[in-house]
Amino acid sequence: MLALWILSKRRIIPRGDTDKMDLDSISSNSNPMVPPEVDKDTSVVVLFQNSTNEIKDLTISEIVKATDNFSQANIIGCGGFGLVYKATLANGSKLALKKLSGDMGLMEREFRAEVEALSTTQHKNLVSLQGYCTHDGSRLLMYSYMENGSLDYWLHEKADGASQLDWPTRLKIAQGASCGLAYMHLICEPHIVHRDIKSSNILLNDKFEAHVADFGLSRLINPYQTHVTTELVGTLGYIPPEYGQSWVATLRGDVYSFGVVVLELLTGRRPIEVFKPKMSRELVVWVNHMRSEGKQDQIFDPLLKGKGFEEEMLQVLDVACMCVNQNPFKRPAIQEVVDWLKNVGATPQDQNKD
Template structure:
């Protein structure tokens, strides 16, 4: 049965016949339409005590509906400039997608400039809150649980990349967007939401400090988004899950602050097992854990074409395909926003110089244009 429905239905509280949105929602009766008032009531007016997460697209609150159903309520942080009909058209493009490792959308609220999505509530919050959080969680993440989480996330992402048409690039794979149900089955949230935001919104600028570590360099510096930029983010997440720590920790000595750099150092020195979470002492399969770390390093290669597809990642994680160690080199890492600013400035200067040189050489201008088109076309296939 589909996790999402293509249409919308009125919530059980009903809407008045004079509702100006009735015509827009006409014929869309199969998903619940919530009013802003009832969602505010369900979350105690979006009280901070009910806040359960903060993603790149906005805050998430736990709410309890009038019938007792617990839900997760996401407020899109950037007010959309789209009209109601355009917003719904974008939402309907992702509403019929169903997979075990993707969250379930219950409905939405569209009133005035409010754009709110309502999902099913998952009991064990996110990986950022539990495995990578303050360690106050009662969940025991043994090795088998981590294996299932890694493979589950990989399957969900592979489905978005190859199982739907047109394919979906998530753009924001990170621990806070991996939710866990009561059985610790991972569910990817926030997929497809990029299209719901204004076209001029900078996704990087909406991030809170600390999440920059998931961004593929070509995305952070040049804004180039492909499936391979998702693969990079997954690689970072994979290393986090095996290591049991966040990708950036400024409380550690400088050489250990960036997880990818530390993991590469361990790999390069032939002691990759040192990167495995030391809190796992009983059931950890060291060889398997090291294989997962190698896959993470392979996913985070500087050149996007060297990164595997998500279907290949699944095969390597399950042992059906060998990890090609010859393709593993030192991953590219953007340490912080200062690093990003400097590298972006350098890239802009280089692009400007290339443009000036092209204009000063008329005989090569057409060839330059053809080359640019070819590069773009290849990039789109990543």
């Protein structure tokens, strides 16, 4: 069996010899040491200290078995950075494995250092990075498994999925995702620009709590770019208008993309629907047009109407439209968005508690 190591901030501890660490005590700029064995054998599976207690030992062969040799039937996601597989371990616990595609532009040691730095990024609204390994020349990242998949799946793919997302649930998802994004923008050092905020990167656990996924992966491709990058990435419908001119990803660009996600929650519509008439094809354009004509009430998902939450939805619509302002300098910072969403529907007494 291949060796399995837990990385400590100052020393290397074999699994089982350490108690669960308080995640709040992990510094975002910590630099865990790398076990010498990993330098010699890059096929070693490395789990981080935040790894779930259910995973005691893990080898490459067990990962291959857990994914049925990376069977197409176990693919649960596909993005710009690679395919994501569901891995069901022998003890019944589950992981999500992202098989990174393309040239990562990093030597093995640099790759390990970047992944280990990302592992210290801990927040309840971020998908937790559990570990990494290499297999057949591919680099694998191991994440916590989210039972309810993506927001995109529930809004647009699952039969009757949107009807199961009532307004309080949708508001909770928007609030949680904004908190995860704020942690990336404000707390992480260096600050992380996500560059691809979209509903398929908002994952939901069994309680429909939002977790932002795929954060920080740009650092594995452009390790020497920190808060901005000159390589344009993103998904059609979520890309801020300024990216087409400057090709520079920014924090305010993330805010725009988040605003589009909030509009999805409000309307139940995709960011782009190519078969609709021109004025209603792009979600942002359509919403702005409807508001200019005073037809805000026609914007909301019919599934949400008549449930007594119209005032809250109007408040959230105002926030979303500020986020998708064409002028990036007129968009709010993410902390403002967090505060506004937190206070939606709150009584003055609730607000005074903060």
